[in-house]
Amino acid sequence: MKNSFYANTKVVGLIGHPLKQTYSPFIHNVAFQFKNLDYIYLPFDVISDNLAAALKGVMALGIEGLNVTIPYKEKIIKYLDELSEESAIIGAVNTVVNDQGILKGYNTDVYGIMESLMPFKDEITGSKVCVIGAGGASRAVIYTLIRYFKPEEITLINRTVQRADSLQNYFSEKMLYNNFKTKDLFPPELIGTFQSSKLIINSTPIGMFPDVHDTPTELKESFYQGQLVFDMVYNPTETVFLKLAEKQGAKIIGGLKMLVYQAAKSFELWTGEEMPTEKISRALELLIKE
Ligand code: NAP
DSSP states (O other): OTTOOSSSOEEEEEEESSOOSOSHHHHHHHHHHHTTOOEEEEEEEOOGGGHHHHHHHHHHHTOOEEEEOTTOTTGGGGGOSEEOHHHHHHTOOSEEEEETTEEEEEOTHHHHHHHHHGGGHHHHTTSEEEEEOOSHHHHHHHHHIIIIIOOSEEEEEESSHHHHHHHHHHHHHHHOOOOEEEEEOOHHHHHHHHHTOSEEEEOSOTTOTTOTTOOSOOOGGGOOTTOEEEEOOOSSSSOHHHHHHHHTTOEEEOSHHHHHHHHHHHHHHHHSSOOOHHHHHHHHHHHHHO
């Protein structure tokens, strides 16, 4: 930063435990440089017993904002002063803004999912969709689908089917949407479900580096020409799951766009500035390929 003596540098960061490999510091610090903003993004690995104290520290030190990751996305809510509409319904926060001592929670994964799926809005609206996974990312995707795409039916598929059942009950109550089915993740039995879905979404870590040969289904009959297949995994940028779907003529959507756009929304909430998303995507692709 030109002519800066670092007296006014603003601090944002990521809170979680344990902090595994994350691209967020890279994305934000490179974006601050591109935009010539006097900000720094730091990782804060905080144990559970210290979460409340850490948030008091955020206010005392004037830290501008945080991203929140596992295991605090839900737990942090009770320490916040305000919640955005989407984070209140989803029940999870991935971004905190310190607005002059008032801590506000948001879920910017919704924005990343919107950016990824909006180009296909007409195809998704009123169609059958299936979501593999029942964790935090699945919650954000279910909210986005119901709120913005109104699918005819959502099938929730999970290794632990009870978690899919509780998500179904949660969203039926919160969003008054009742067209759910739930299924175990047993690929041969799922072929019919996959084939009748216009959109399949993987919101599990299956296929994520280093387990890059894993895939939620290895059966090519799961996919068809013109189907939409969205994998939230971003490393590798094209998973085995997506490669298989593409070979069958499906239109594929990788997780990198979601990663960049959820970060862009956090960036905007903290700085009021737009993130240069094209440049960041290119930088990130190079980094992931290294
Ligand atoms: P989470 O809350 O821990 O949920 C993980 C989900 O994946 C659960 O449904 C779990 O099933 C399932 N799962 C985990 N390992 C599995 C395996 N080996 N076989 C079958 N199912 C498995 O995690 P999350 O926060 O939802 O994140 C899920 C994935 O989405 C991660 O890979 C994360 O990197 C990715 N993500 C990407 C973005 C992006 O911007 N592209 C944003 C958010 C998340 P059980 O219930 O049976 O345990």
